[in-house]
Amino acid sequence: MNVNGVEHPAPIDPRRLLADHLRHDLGLTGTHVGCEHGVCGCCTVLLDGEPVRSCLMLGVQAEGHEITTIEGLARDGEPLHPVQQAFHECHGLQCGFCTPGFVMSVVGLLARHPQPTAQQIEEGIAGNLCRCTGYASIRRAVSRAVELRAK
Amino acid sequence: MPRRRDARDLKPPPFQYHTPATVHEACSLLGSLEDAKVLAGGQSLIPLLNFRLARPKHLVDINGIAALDRIYERDGGVAVQALVRQAAVEDSEVVARICPLLSSAITLVAHRVIRNRGTVCGSLAHADPASELPAVLLALGGRVVARSARGERTIAADQFFVGVFETALAPDELLVEAWFPASRQPSLILEESRRHGDFALAGVVRADDRLALFGVAPTPVLADPRDPARGLEPSGDLEATPDFRLHLVRVLADKAFAA
Ligand SMILES: Cc1cc2nc3c(=O)[nH]c(=O)nc-3n(C[C@H](O)[C@H](O)[C@H](O)COP(=O)(O)OP(=O)(O)OC[C@H]3O[C@@H](n4cnc5c(N)ncnc54)[C@H](O)[C@@H]3O)c2cc1C
Ligand code: FES
Ligand code: FES
Numbered sequence: 001m002n003v004n005g006v007e008h009p010a011p012i013d014p015r016r017l018l019a020d021h022l023r024h025d026l027g028l029t030g031t032h033v034g035c036e037h038g039v040c041g042c043c044t045v046l047l048d049g050e051p052v053r054s055c056l057m058l059g060v061q062a063e064g065h066e067i068t069t070i071e072g073l074a075r076d077g078e079p080l081h082p083v084q085q086a087f088h089e090c091h092g093l094q095c096g097f098c099t100p101g102f103v104m105s106v107v108g109l110l111a112r113h114p115q116p117t118a119q120q121i122e123e124g125i126a127g128n129l130c131r132c133t134g135y136a137s138i139r140r141a142v143s144r145a146v147e148l149r150a151k
Numbered sequence: 152m153p154r155r156r157d158a159r160d161l162k163p164p165p166f167q168y169h170t171p172a173t174v175h176e177a178c179s180l181l182g183s184l185e186d187a188k189v190l191a192g193g194q195s196l197i198p199l200l201n202f203r204l205a206r207p208k209h210l211v212d213i214n215g216i217a218a219l220d221r222i223y224e225r226d227g228g229v230a231v232q233a234l235v236r237q238a239a240v241e242d243s244e245v246v247a248r249i250c251p252l253l254s255s256a257i258t259l260v261a262h263r264v265i266r267n268r269g270t271v272c273g274s275l276a277h278a279d280p281a282s283e284l285p286a287v288l289l290a291l292g293g294r295v296v297a298r299s300a301r302g303e304r305t306i307a308a309d310q311f312f313v314g315v316f317e318t319a320l321a322p323d324e325l326l327v328e329a330w331f332p333a334s335r336q337p338s339l340i341l342e343e344s345r346r347h348g349d350f351a352l353a354g355v356v357r358a359d360d361r362l363a364l365f366g367v368a369p370t371p372v373l374a375d376p377r378d379p380a381r382g383l384e385p386s387g388d389l390e391a392t393p394d395f396r397l398h399l400v401r402v403l404a405d406k407a408f409a410a
Binding site: 015017024060123124 | 161162163164165166193194198201202210212214238258261262263264265267268346347348
């Protein structure tokens with residue numbers, strides 16, 4: 001499987017979840033794991049460009065596919081991805097636990113709706129839980145990301 | 152780098168993993184293996200595995216089967232094959248044209264990120280009583296096609312849902328296709344849930360003059376639009392009492408038929 005542009009072997013054990021494979025076998029701990037049943041969204045990664053829950057896929061299922069994790073959005077030393085920059089500017093994070101999942105979901109949302117309506121923004125982040133920042137500033141961050149992408 | 156103690160972090164219980172390349176191969180696996188489960192989108196089955204609420208001996212992953220992801224017009228309605236993701240149905244022009252009821256119902260199923268993996272047929276096979284799509288299939292009078300090494304059969308929606316998480320599918324059968332009749336106006340789906348994308352507390356589907364309810368019985372049920380709550384005994388939980396669910400059914404059905 002290709003993760004952030006680098007080829008990696010799939011896990012040997014089919015019971016290994018994609019989220020655990022990314023974190024523990026590849027050391028990509030930016031992908032967080034919370035609920036492990038699809039509800040919190042913090043494990044969201046891109047599978048061939050579409051956001052999916054990495055806790056609800058077996059690692060072996062990613063064989064032959066392209067995975068993008070939060071680490072793949074902007075390399076060290078590079079400017080932040082517009083969605084990351086927007087979260088930074090709008091205080092879209094506090095403890096940051098939920099942030100990688102929000103960012104990957106929003107990247108997917110904006111790929112589908114480059115100019116989302118307020119309702120599309122609400123629905124686009126409804127599948128992610130944040131326990132501390134509050135959703136108002138996250139919503140603002142999405143609107144800011146729309147502006148930054150347009151630049 | 153990874154910490155040692157995480158190296159053996161495995162949530163699902165032990166299973167043998169099979170990746171058939173054809174429907175034929177999948178059916179012969181399902182026919183010969185004992186205690187096998189089909190893995191489609193995994194959006195219901197993998198949570199059950201992670202919690203170890205399901206412990207199948209074998210997983211038959213159908214995601215590698217080619218040419219099982221078509222949406223096409225059939226018999227005046229629309230057929231959706233087993234590997235069609237819910238997101239593909241949401242975006243499908245064919246579905247929007249022939250069965251707009253299905254297009255709008257899909258947007259109530261979980262979130263887009265879940266719909267990117269979850270399949271329509273998986274939702275029907277899983278038969279969660281609070282699920283939207285089984286009620287849509289029932290309201291429209293649709294059907295599914297089940298295949299096994301023994302042959303193929305068609306099962307009408309009103310014969311398919313038999314209990315909580317229980318369908319008429321035999322353990323060796325693969326659901327290969329669901330067929331939704333064209334939806335005629337007025338058709339709509341209404342539900343009440345805590346947040347957008349959550350499972351519904353109760354919901355109604357109106358297809359022309361037919362009414363189906365979900366979230367209020369072990370399976371989706373057809374009901375009389377003039378007295379929709381008659382005979383229902385919904386369960387209660389932290390989210391809603393039985394009485395509240397009955398109230399929702401009456402209010403939502405009224406709204407649906409006032410439209
Ligand atoms: C956070 C979250 C919220 C959700 N909210 C909703 C919601 O609001 N409404 C809703 O309806 N659903 C909801 N779901 C469930 C989601 O829609 C699932 O995608 C769907 O129920 C199952 O489809 P799947 O393709 O993922 O099936 P899987 O999880 O792969 O399988 C589910 C079951 O169906 C069987 N199965 C699957 N495909 C076949 C087949 N072709 N032939 C025979 N058996 C088969 C499997 O063996 C398994 O028992 C939610 C899920 C999550 C994680
Ligand atoms: S850990 Fe995957 S959704 Fe919560
Ligand atoms: S920033 Fe703390 S959970 Fe969202």
